[in-house]
Amino acid sequence: MNNQQVDCDCDTVPQPLLSVDKALEILTSSIKVTNDTQLIALDDALGRVLATDICSDIAVPGFDNSAMDGYAIHLQEEQINTSGGFVFEITDRIAAGNMGNTLLPGCAARIFTGAPTPKGANTVMAQEECELIDDSTKIEIYRPIALNENIRPLGNDIQLGDMILPKGKQLKPQDIALAASVGVGELKVFKQIKVGIFFTGDELIEPGNTLKQGKIFNSNRYSLVAMLNKLGCEVINLGNIKDSFDATCDALKRLQSKCDLIITTGGVSVGEEDYVKPAVEKLGKLDLWRIKVKPGKPLAFGHIDNTAFIGLPGNPVSAMVTFFLFVQPFIKKMQGINSYQNQAMQVQCGFDWHRPRPRREFVRVRLNHSTVPISAELYSKQGSDVLSSMVWADGLIEVPEDSAFSQGKILNYYSLT
Ligand code: AMP
Ligand code: MG
Numbered sequence: 001m002n003n004q005q006v007d008c009d010c011d012t013v014p015q016p017l018l019s020v021d022k023a024l025e026i027l028t029s030s031i032k033v034t035n036d037t038q039l040i041a042l043d044d045a046l047g048r049v050l051a052t053d054i055c056s057d058i059a060v061p062g063f064d065n066s067a068m069d070g071y072a073i074h075l076q077e078e079q080i081n082t083s084g085g086f087v088f089e090i091t092d093r094i095a096a097g098n099m100g101n102t103l104l105p106g107c108a109a110r111i112f113t114g115a116p117t118p119k120g121a122n123t124v125m126a127q128e129e130c131e132l133i134d135d136s137t138k139i140e141i142y143r144p145i146a147l148n149e150n151i152r153p154l155g156n157d158i159q160l161g162d163m164i165l166p167k168g169k170q171l172k173p174q175d176i177a178l179a180a181s182v183g184v185g186e187l188k189v190f191k192q193i194k195v196g197i198f199f200t201g202d203e204l205i206e207p208g209n210t211l212k213q214g215k216i217f218n219s220n221r222y223s224l225v226a227m228l229n230k231l232g233c234e235v236i237n238l239g240n241i242k243d244s245f246d247a248t249c250d251a252l253k254r255l256q257s258k259c260d261l262i263i264t265t266g267g268v269s270v271g272e273e274d275y276v277k278p279a280v281e282k283l284g285k286l287d288l289w290r291i292k293v294k295p296g297k298p299l300a301f302g303h304i305d306n307t308a309f310i311g312l313p314g315n316p317v318s319a320m321v322t323f324f325l326f327v328q329p330f331i332k333k334m335q336g337i338n339s340y341q342n343q344a345m346q347v348q349c350g351f352d353w354h355r356p357r358p359r360r361e362f363v364r365v366r367l368n369h370s371t372v373p374i375s376a377e378l379y380s381k382q383g384s385d386v387l388s389s390m391v392w393a394d395g396l397i398e399v400p401e402d403s404a405f406s407q408g409k410i411l412n413y414y415s416l417t
Pocket of ligand 1: 199201203204217218219220221265267268269315
């Protein structure tokens with residue numbers, strides 16, 4: 001693979017052209033995973049990342065119990081799996097949370113879902129299959145009965161000592177519930193990483209103000225802060241910073257001491273108005289990359305002391321797509337998450353692609369669920385400035401470098417939802 005070839009047709013200072021995979025490898029291999037941890041209550045655990053394995057010191061369920069509202073029965077040897085009607089005398093009533101008495105042979109206990117099956121009970125019949133007879137003192141069952149019907153055995157879900165949740169898992173509602181089900185009331189999680197962000201460009205105006213000639217509203221501020229919030233980062237947002245060397249240095253210095261990562265958008269090309277590169281270079285170290293990807297060719301990666309720096313391109317689609325491709329796995333890994341890579345799904349393209357291009361493209365698509373198999377439809381305008389393409393789309397199709405194909409081709413699809 002030739003990742004280091006030099007592209008000579010664009011900028012005055014040729015930069016190395018990196019493949020997407022190489023850029024991702026350099027980024028993610030440089031990460032120092034956070035080691036700050038804290039104890040949190042289960043109610044605060046959603047989206048947080050476990051800092052230890054969780055093992056269960058109980059079995060769940062902790063006792064054999066009924067899966068039905070019905071009757072627990074002490075079935076006798078000769079009654080097992082034989083046909084004919086059987087009559088059982090009702091001698092007990094057991095609601096969930098209560099313990100019943102030992103059930104004698106030929107007897108039944110009224111039992112409710114989740115209640116412990118009493119000693120002696122060897123099967124449970126659903127109430128719909130039991131006919132109450134003799135003034136409701138007995139039940140009669142007309143079908144053959146097997147042993148252990150409708151009994152949830154001790155440890156059916158979790159065995160004593162099972163590792164139920166691994167270190168590095170980002171907690172979903174069901175994970176928190178599983179911890180609760182074994183009686184764990186607090187979880188040790190990694191502290192949220194702190195991400196500082198600011199935006200460059202004298203053309204930027206904050207939404208809510210009047211737009212002047214030649215200016216645009218700052219939309220990256222809102223896409224990126226929202227994506228950082230979604231990832232559970234603590235965000236320090238300096239907003240729009242004036243396009244000047246001193247203002248950029250000042251913003252970087254303010255964030256550096258407080259943050260694990262600094263992100264900017266805009267100003268990472270080598271235009272005269274781009275101050276991010278010289279400012280980071282003055283305070284730390286920076287590599288300016290030209291990645292073989294569309295959208296989002298320019299990307300800057302560096303460090304100021306121990307704080308990582310990623311400079312994203314300014315175009316709104318490029319900023320979001322490069323965040324998704326590079327920053328999201330970077331942050332997830334830094335945050336201690338085991339499965340930090342973006343996961344692709346194999347999806348059939350519902351469009352032709354006739355012009356092979358040297359850069360890998362991540363095109364905005366929407367899945368059409370009415371076809372078999374599901375197919376991806378392409379948004380008509382794929383410019384890196386067309387933010388509405390991101391709103392229309394539900395994901396990205398990864399079109400490999402130098403490829404042409406007709407519809408029906410199966411490619412990687414990444415969900416943006
Ligand atoms: P740059 O990377 O600074 O050369 O910017 C590339 C393009 O993205 C220009 O058209 C900018 O006006 C636009 N842009 C830069 N920053 C933002 C932002 N925060 N919100 C929306 N558009 C932006
Ligand atoms: Mg700019």
